Amino acid sequence: MLISGAEIAKKVHAETKQRIDALKSRGLTPGLAVVLVGDNPASQAYVRAKDKRAAELGIHSLKHELPASTTQEELLSLVDALNADPALHGILIQSPPPPHIDEPAIVRAINPDKDVDGFHPLNVAKLALDDPTGFVPCTPLGCQRHLIEAGVQTAGARAVILGRSMIVGKPMALLLMAKGPGGDATVTVAHSRSRDLPAITREADILIAAIGRPGFVTADMVREGAVVIDVGINRVDDLIAPKGYRIVGDVDFQNVAPKCSAITPVPGGVGPMTIAMLMANTVTAAERLVS
Ligand code: GUN
Numbered sequence: 172m173l174i175s176g177a178e179i180a181k182k183v184h185a186e187t188k189q190r191i192d193a194l195k196s197r198g199l200t201p202g203l204a205v206v207l208v209g210d211n212p213a214s215q216a217y218v219r220a221k222d223k224r225a226a227e228l229g230i231h232s233l234k235h236e237l238p239a240s241t242t243q244e245e246l247l248s249l250v251d252a253l254n255a256d257p258a259l260h261g262i263l264i265q266s267p268p269p270p271h272i273d274e275p276a277i278v279r280a281i282n283p284d285k286d287v288d289g290f291h292p293l294n295v296a297k298l299a300l301d302d303p304t305g306f307v308p309c310t311p312l313g314c315q316r317h318l319i320e321a322g323v324q325t326a327g328a329r330a331v332i333l334g335r336s337m338i339v340g341k342p343m344a345l346l347l348m349a350k351g352p353g354g355d356a357t358v359t360v361a362h363s364r365s366r367d368l369p370a371i372t373r374e375a376d377i378l379i380a381a382i383g384r385p386g387f388v389t390a391d392m393v394r395e396g397a398v399v400i401d402v403g404i405n406r407v408d409d410l411i412a413p414k415g416y417r418i419v420g421d422v423d424f425q426n427v428a429p430k431c432s433a434i435t436p437v438p439g440g441v442g443p444m445t446i447a448m449l450m451a452n453t454v455t456a457a458e459r460l461v462s
Contacts, residue, residue, distance in 0.1 A: 172433040174321045174400075176313070180443035183316065183451060184228060190454045191229050194461070201457035202231035202259040203287070203449075208246060209239035209269045213406065218265050224446050230453060231258055239269045246272060247280055254282040260460070261287035261453035266338065284459070287452040289342065298345050306452050311343035313444030314379060314400050315353040321433055323377065323398050326355035331372050333388065333421070334381035335362045339402055343379055368392070380421035390426040399427060399434040402441050 191201060203225050207218040218234065225232035235249065246268075253262045262285045268274055278286075283293040289306035297305025318325055330347045334340040340360055347356040361371045363382070372378055372392040380388045381402035393399060403421030420437030428434050435441055 172321070172431075173428075174317055174433050174435045174440070176317060176435055176440040176442065176444040179317060179320045180447040182320070183444070183447035184224075187447070187450045187454055188228055190451075190458065194454070194457055195229070197461060199457055199461055200229070200231050200258075201261070201454050202233070202256075203261040203263070203453045204233045204235065204253045204256075204259050205263050205265070206235045206237065206246075206249065206253075207265045208237045208241050208272060211267075213404070214265045214267075221263065221446055221449060224450060225453070228450055230450065233259065241269075241272075243271070243273055243276070246277055250277060250280045254280075254285060259285065260456040261285055261449075263288050263449065266290075285456060287449060287456055289452070290337065295337075295342075298342055301349060306455070307346065307448075308338055308342045309448040309452060310339050310381075310402060310441060310445045311346050312448040312452075313441055314339075314343060314402065315346045316448065317400060317435060317441070317444055318377065318398070319353045321398075323433065325353055325377065328356045328376040329359070329374055330356040330377040330379065331359045331361060331375035332379045332381065333361055333368075333372065334379075334383070334402070335360050336381065339379075339381040343381065347377075382421050384421055385419045386421070386423040388422040388427060390423065390430055393427050393430050395430050396432045397430065399431050400441065401435050401437050403437060404442055 205218050205221050222232050222234040253259055262281050278290045283291045286294050287306055289308040294305040332340050332343050344358045344360050348358045369392045373394050375397055377398045379400045385405040385407050401420035401422040405419050406416045407419050409417040418438050
């Protein structure tokens with residue numbers, strides 16, 4: 172079974188739209204600022220997709236595309252201005268910024284109540300502490316929603332996460348091990364230094380691939396009947412593709428899909444769900460002001 176992120180995202184957007192309309196009827200329009208520093212083409216595409224979707228849903232959307240030469244001080248003063256703007260409820264600084272930027276310092280400067288990415292240390296702690304008043308990073312939240320919507324039993328299941336990033340692997344592990352729907356799993360986090368990766372991944376009832384390497388997960392690494400969530404968005408050269416590249420995931424889809432009970436495609440899987448969760452988190456930030 173193919174789990175279409177695009178389809179589930181439509182459902183989430185419909186819910187979000189209703190919440191936006193309810194807020195607007197109370198005189199509040201949710202606002203989101205999306206900031207990109209530099210000219211990484213993949214980041215440019217993500218930021219534009221986020222801004223476009225926000226505008227389509229009726230979220231007040233502000234996009235800042237800054238040159239790669241932007242200094243730490245300039246970026247910090249933009250964050251201060253966005254924190255102080257009452258029309259903005261969410262702030263997202265696209266990661267990764269250029270290497271001269273101290274990203275953790277920028278993230279710490281964001282008002283945690285506007286940190287719809289869930290990257291601020293206070294929100295990271297709240298996730299670890301099962302405190303629902305924080306924000307959860309959008310990609311793992313989208314993966315969890317995928318599993319719930321597809322009716323995948325996570326309780327008691329063995330989940331293996333490939334990748335230990337702050338954006339996906341670590342928060343994904345916390346979500347899957349938390350109590351409740353989409354949780355209660357037995358979680359293993361494996362990564363580039365893990366010994367005998369295929370033996371670990373073959374244990375997985377649910378395999379989350381978030382390692383950032385095209386086609387890394389091969390058929391021999393996947394157990395028959397496993398559920399596979401492919402978080403990878405990798406550009407690979409393809410001379411006959413219109414843009415000269417094509418987007419592939421971390422999973423060798425063609426050979427892995429026949430073994431799976433369910434798998435997400437790339438594109439059209441986790442990507443649209445990440446955006447859907449960002450919109451939902453932004454609306455949550457606005458709702459917290461009036462409830
Ligand atoms: N880069 C890759 N994924 C994300 C994300 O969810 N948020 C931000 N800010 N940057 C990212």
